[in-house]
Amino acid sequence: MSKNKSKRKISRRAFLERTGAAFAVATAAPTIEAQRPSVNPPTSALDTTSVPRTTIRVTVNGQERRLEVEDRWTLVELLRDHLELTGTKIGCDRGECGACTVLLDGKPVYSCSNLAVWADGRSVQTVEGLARGDRLDPLQRAFIEHDGPQCGFCTSGQLMSAKGLVTRNPHPTAEDVRAALTGNLCRCSNYNRYVEAVLAAVGTQQAAERTPRNGTGGAR
Ligand code: FES
Ligand code: FES
Structure with a gap:
């Protein structure tokens, strides 16, 4: 194998390795990005203290219970x-x-x-x-x-x-x-x-x- 041919072969492998790695990064990146929440959930969605609650008295299977329940x-x-x-x-x-x-x-x-x-x-x-x-x-x-x-x-x-x-x-x-x-x-x-x-x-x-x-x- 000539010196030039060998050089070309090594170059191609190096090229493929480089482009392969770049391709992997390019395709993986959106996946990783997609797994992240795009925006933080609004704090109001997590905050249940503002949800109206009511205390009820209910007999469940014969046992009287006093319970605080969310109205929803x-x-x-x-x-x-x-x-x-x-x-x-x-x-x-x-x-x-x-x-x-x-x-x-x-x-x-x-x-x-x-x-x-x-x-x-x-x-x-x-x-x-x-x-x-x-x-x-x-x-x-x-x-x-x-x-x-x-x-x-x-x-x-x-x-x-x-x-x-x-x-x-x-x-x-x-x-x-x-x-x-x-x-x-x-x-x-x-x-x-x-x-x-x-x-x-x-x-x-x-x-x-x-x-x-x-x-x-x-x-x-
Ligand atoms: S849905 Fe009735 S026994 Fe399965
Ligand atoms: S009617 Fe209540 S779960 Fe289907």
């Missing part, structure tokens, strides 16, 4: 994030799926669509309030026996809607149960098992057996 908190935020009652689930967070259903003064409500301050002076029951110690509520036992929960994400909401129903109507028909669970979506589509379970829990097993398992009669 939803009931499900209060339950999950501040009282650690995480049995109540958040599916859509906009009043569509029913995963967040709790009982407010015995009536099923979407806790994602109610402000915590609205619970002032009222009684809230969550899925954690169903069992008595180690003794499951008959609805919980029936849900297990009838394979209601599949992934289980909708189950606490289904239970609370069912609890609201059987409290006001101890002898519901299959149609009543379907109507009561109509606001609770189940992505695993196990509607008929849930209906069977509720009917079994209230002692109307015969009616449960008449409910088709895979027909079109599931609660929607």
Whole structure:
């Protein structure tokens, strides 16, 4: 190899190394830049002292509580994030799926669509309030026996809607149960098992057996 050719080769390698390094810097720089916040968050966004707060009295699962809540908190935020009652689930967070259903003064409500301050002076029951110690509520036992929960994400909401129903109507028909669970979506589509379970829990097993398992009669 001639001296000139060798020189050219070394030069090209050096050139490639230099341009490669420059390319790496050029392409990495925006990534690093993108990871940095472009502006500091406004201090007002971090400052929660200016957010209005209200002291409420609410009975949660039979226990009277005095709580200071931010006026903007939803009931499900209060339950999950501040009282650690995480049995109540958040599916859509906009009043569509029913995963967040709790009982407010015995009536099923979407806790994602109610402000915590609205619970002032009222009684809230969550899925954690169903069992008595180690003794499951008959609805919980029936849900297990009838394979209601599949992934289980909708189950606490289904239970609370069912609890609201059987409290006001101890002898519901299959149609009543379907109507009561109509606001609770189940992505695993196990509607008929849930209906069977509720009917079994209230002692109307015969009616449960008449409910088709895979027909079109599931609660929607
Ligand atoms: S999370 Fe409340 S209705 Fe879906
Ligand atoms: S059991 Fe999975 S969403 Fe209902």
